[in-house]
Amino acid sequence: MTSTIARRRPLLAVLVFAIALLMATSACGASSAAAPGASAVKEIAVTIAGRKVTPPPGRVDVTKGQTVRITVTSDVADVAHVHGFDKAANLQPGTPAKIEFVADQSGLFEVETHGTGLQLCQLLVR
Template sequence: MRGVRGLLVVAVLVAGCGQLSDTHHRPGNSHEVATAPPRAVSGEVAVPITIARGQVSPPSGWVEIRKGQPVAITVTSDVADELHVHGYDVEADLLAGKAVTVRFTADVAGVFQVETHENKLVLTQLAVK
């Protein structure tokens, strides 16, 4: 069973951007995009990510989130790009040298990839339980 679950995760990751977005599209999902410094929100999961010279820091991994918990992903990139949170259909323009924060409530269980579109970097994965 464990091997099947691992294959499923790999299959989802290999499926790519369009497939995940189409499969998990959520019209009307509310989210906030801000270029001002992030403000702390009680109980919020803060996910700070930096992209420099094509490298993601911290290295891409998993962030575990409780279903219903607010999430703030702050990305600072040295090049312009587009941020995409799969499953929540949250997108934001990344501006070179500027921190961009997207906020939303993780109200759907599953594993969702966070990536950039232009440079096709996987930033992290959200495991919502």
């Protein structure tokens, strides 16, 4: 009987390892699926050069509760502002400025510059 147990010991070790690996893998999937509102950061990059906004201003869909990160690079000093969330960043020529916040309210929100009055985009939060 001892010889039978000794022969099966490597098989048992592999089985225990496989079960542990399966449990760890399924736990990772469950935690990310179970986190409500867990979604990737919405990255928006805008460049201003010669009073031209690139990409051209448009609507950007955002999920309510999602983190939004807006990066603005301008050729002139100004202030970029997200209306409704009262978030702003000072723009210095050639230096990327970031505005980051959680979109915790639904609606349509303008993102613009104050000095030059340029619309950068609209955030449609649903």
